[in-house]
Amino acid sequence: MAGNVTVASGNTATPVGGSFVIEEITYQSGAAPAQFGKALQIFAKSFGVGQVEVATITLTATTD
DSSP states (O other): OBTTBOOOOOOOOOOOTTOOOOOOOOOOOOSSOTTTTSOBOOOOOOSSSSOOOOOOOOOOOOOO
């Protein structure tokens, strides 16, 4: 989220108990994003039964 607007999301990873999975989410802002300068928020939550344990979150910026 940026400025309380969801800019990217994903929920395709399905872990098996006791294991980790990788979920890669890509956001392409374009030349003049409306949320430029807004605070970035990252949420990780469970959509099912159980809890979420996050080992790593990595942000990578590139220019094209």
